[in-house]
Amino acid sequence: MKKLMTGYEVVIQAALDADVESMFGYPITPTCEILSGWAASGKKYLQTEDEIAAGFGVCGAVLAGEKSFTVSSGPGHILLQDSFSMAEAMRLPAVLVIGQRGGPSSGTVIYSQQEVMLACFGGNGEGLRLVYSPASLSELYLLTRRAFNEAWKYRYPAVVLTDGYMLKTRQGVDLGKMEKMENIPSTSLLPDNKVVHWPNIYTAEEELNAVLEDNKKDYEKISSEIESCEKFGTDNAKVLLIAHGIVGAVARMAVEELQKKGVKVGLFRPITLRPFPKKELDKVCGWKGIKKAIVIESSFGQLARVVRDQLAPEIDVSFGYLQKPGLGIEVEEVVDFVKKLKI
């Protein structure tokens, strides 16, 4: 049955259904309504003095074995890298929901896709995080549930990377079977019955290197269980559109329209940005028929950088770009862009 919900309500519902017990947050547009909505839910919350304290509050709570999260955007997302780099180093299952806003600096307050680099590779680490990019409200629900489950199962921090358009959208959402998804329970990272001495700083370079090698090995091992993407019309496409989040949803509509006109075009939409669905990308881009891969995003190429980095170097594909940092992208623009290509 469909329920009329906003993106904020979807996130709160998903966190409640995931058995999350607490939230730490600092108000910033466009994520304030998650903080206030959570506060109204009757669950534990703390409005902190800044995002630094919110992120470390989440780290403290998860160390104590409690499912906890924070939400933020732009400048707050920058401050959260302090705690998220600790979560990455100590493999704490901290969860963060980001409503991207325009940048750099305070930019605009509702929309952009300019926090991809920050979410995936922010901090002085190696990007050993889980990053999800939803394209619809029902997917926002699913990925928020998955973020808590996979963070606690695999012990990596997780980011649900969305935007203010998505969070402020109100539409009929069918949660269907997703509501019954099983929860991975939280566990105490400092058990009562034994004494743990847990370092986060190392004297010897070899010690840190060994920890990172282990973390990377684990990450690669679990990646196939997490990597997700949507492929649509890629089988006999000459033009491949690559987009994520709500731009991915727009690209899908453009593909449907173009296909009706006989244009051989397909879509590759990464649903997880970390780990990136690399093998699927290689398969799709490696098909001989692809003449051009167009990366479409509301940024000067943050997704494009990830795509080019992840694509196997032996795959030779010609790239094109439709980039509008801080601006929404409409179906007609994508359709026109593809029509003008000389394939």
Next chain:
Amino acid sequence: MVENLAKFCPGCGHPIVLMMLHRVLKQNNLEAQTVLGLDIGCSLLAWNYLPVNTFQTHHGRVVPTMVGFKRARKNSLSVAYVGDGGAYAIGWQSLFHAALRDEPIMVIVVNNTVYGMTGGQTAPTTLSGQITPTSPCGFEGVSLHGPEILRQVANKNAYIARTAVNDPKQMLDFIGEAIAAQQAGHFSLVEFLSFCPTNWRTAGMGTLKKLEEMRLVYPVGEIT
């Protein structure tokens, strides 16, 4: 069993503070429920001495981490262990708000007037005229009285005090009071005036003399 050799410099005050903390925890049978969060700086070296759950955090971030921990595990004795730079400079915002909100955590601030780990640079607590690598002509600023400022915003039942590492009796008493405050649901902070002979470039009596100078600027006792 391999001996766990001390990593603090000879003459450092940290081992004294940790020893006193442990004595009180042991006497009161609190080791099992204690969780010790460490800031970065010389504080981080305390990570594997005490038989209590211990973890390191980031510079200035142990207070918000322990706030989160305590809120999630109410029956724990949550201790944030931090130097004067971590507490009163980079972590001041969180410390101030933890006191303002009366978060039931216990903060131990080790004040040696300098940034010890990084080479003795000027701290918020540096004394007037003190020479440091970042005050080569002598410090001209104001010496921050953290506990006295926090007293202004803390709950009346919060426990705030200052002692010194050459007064064992007072250290034990104040640690006991700070624990009692947390058990009663309130914020507590004890500042320890401590030695840093390495960065002070002092030895023996010179180190003690410097501590006496600190006592003149930073009066010990319960701050009410």
